[in-house]
Amino acid sequence: MRVLMTTVPALGHFHPMVPLGRALAEKGHDVAFVSSPSFCETIRAEGFEALPGGLDWEESRVEEAFPDFRDIPTFGFENLAWWINRVFAGAAGEAMVPDLLSASRSWKADVIVHDATDFAAPIVGELTGIPHAVFYWPLRIPSDDPGALYREPWNALRRSHDLPEDPQGEAIRRYLVLDLVPPGYQHPATEPAPTGHPIAPLLFDNHGDEELPAWIPKECARPLVYATLGTVFNRTPGLLQQIIDTLAQEEISLVATVGHEQDPASFGSQPENVYIEHYVPQTLLFPECAAVVTHGGYNTVMTALANGLPMVITPISADQLFHAVRCAELGVALVVDPANFDADALRSAVRRVLEEPSFRAAAAGMRDEIEALPKIEHGVSLIERLAREKAPLLA
Numbered sequence: 001m002r003v004l005m006t007t008v009p010a011l012g013h014f015h016p017m018v019p020l021g022r023a024l025a026e027k028g029h030d031v032a033f034v035s036s037p038s039f040c041e042t043i044r045a046e047g048f049e050a051l052p053g054g055l056d057w058e059e060s061r062v063e064e065a066f067p068d069f070r071d072i073p074t075f076g077f078e079n080l081a082w083w084i085n086r087v088f089a090g091a092a093g094e095a096m097v098p099d100l101l102s103a104s105r106s107w108k109a110d111v112i113v114h115d116a117t118d119f120a121a122p123i124v125g126e127l128t129g130i131p132h133a134v135f136y137w138p139l140r141i142p143s144d145d146p147g148a149l150y151r152e153p154w155n156a157l158r159r160s161h162d163l164p165e166d167p168q169g170e171a172i173r174r175y176l177v178l179d180l181v182p183p184g185y186q187h188p189a190t191e192p193a194p195t196g197h198p199i200a201p202l203l204f205d206n207h208g209d210e211e212l213p214a215w216i217p218k219e220c221a222r223p224l225v226y227a228t229l230g231t232v233f234n235r236t237p238g239l240l241q242q243i244i245d246t247l248a249q250e251e252i253s254l255v256a257t258v259g260h261e262q263d264p265a266s267f268g269s270q271p272e273n274v275y276i277e278h279y280v281p282q283t284l285l286f287p288e289c290a291a292v293v294t295h296g297g298y299n300t301v302m303t304a305l306a307n308g309l310p311m312v313i314t315p316i317s318a319d320q321l322f323h324a325v326r327c328a329e330l331g332v333a334l335v336v337d338p339a340n341f342d343a344d345a346l347r348s349a350v351r352r353v354l355e356e357p358s359f360r361a362a363a364a365g366m367r368d369e370i371e372a373l374p375k376i377e378h379g380v381s382l383i384e385r386l387a388r389e390k391a392p393l394l395a
Helices: 017-026 037-044 059-065 067-071 077-106 120-128 151-159 239-247 282-288 298-306 320-330 343-355 357-372 376-389
Strands: 002-006 030-035 049-052 111-115 132-136 176-179 196-198 224-228 253-257 274-277 291-294 311-313 333-335
Touching: 002 017, 002 077, 017 030, 017 111, 017 376, 030 037, 030 077, 037 049, 059 067, 077 120, 077 151, 111 120, 111 376, 120 132, 120 151, 132 376, 176 376, 196 376, 224 239, 224 282, 239 253, 239 274, 239 343, 282 298, 291 298, 291 343, 298 311, 298 320, 298 357, 311 320, 311 343, 320 333, 333 343, 343 357
Parallel strands: 002 030, 002 111, 030 049, 111 132, 132 176, 176 196, 224 253, 224 291, 253 274, 291 311, 311 333
Antiparallel strands: none
């Protein structure tokens, strides 16, 4: 079987796909990725064949390809709408269709596995008849009109390739949805996709040579709290600095990661209980932690829950806004508004998730549900079946 995978050029999108790509390759299948030319080296570093396609951009430097990014609101739904309309279903989707169409034919793909924010892959699937599986990690959002966020650019993309309108995005989910969000985490007022199949979140962030920093004590007298704004939103002006400054005087050990493009020294001198690093794999760090302060990105939230860790979430954009609401509803997190940052509110929230047992108990419940979900092998078998049958795999 020849599996063509696509990913948005961002670590947060690519990392969950790495375990699936490796599992497919270990079963003897041929696997290649299509992504932005400048992101292909990142893909190749994980051992995959990488085919350049679409715009030459990376999400971590989005303003270089999309200068108007500087003019949109930093926080909230307008930011999210810009990403979907301008980038994912807009310029990036438009540019990717012809390159992915060419790659799928020349590479002789039997099946396409695509990122949830890759709107080009379903188009190519329809044009070629190649079945496609969507690698789906967003939350299902309760709404009277769930397609509203992406309908206009999605249908514009379809019209440009002489395809009929698809108001509710049914074509995206036509064949197979690999749902990487635990069913109990999804909102009960929403319905799963007819082709939706849950599997346990695929957690990957260790490239093989990273280790825990030597300073991390195995038995810490103070709770270890991790603060992160992810690989893209860590440059949100001033926010991570405010978080570090606010928590530095708490009776905790604080570790914050700032990404490879920022200098930890630029955050100034810190007290002995604060450590600022470029990057520490969360899969290694979280077993040592007592709580997480995060922007609420999918990978951080799922890794925290897989380790039974309570959170304080400061959502900035994208799916973070929805994760924050859902985590609060489930009692695994408290939310602090980053747009109106309140140091006292952050301190209080961190103290509560550390001291009140209900948060850790709720997070442990989600950990148990994640552990009980079908594993990656189930996802591989579903993709194999899709390639054979070339028909929707109903749940």
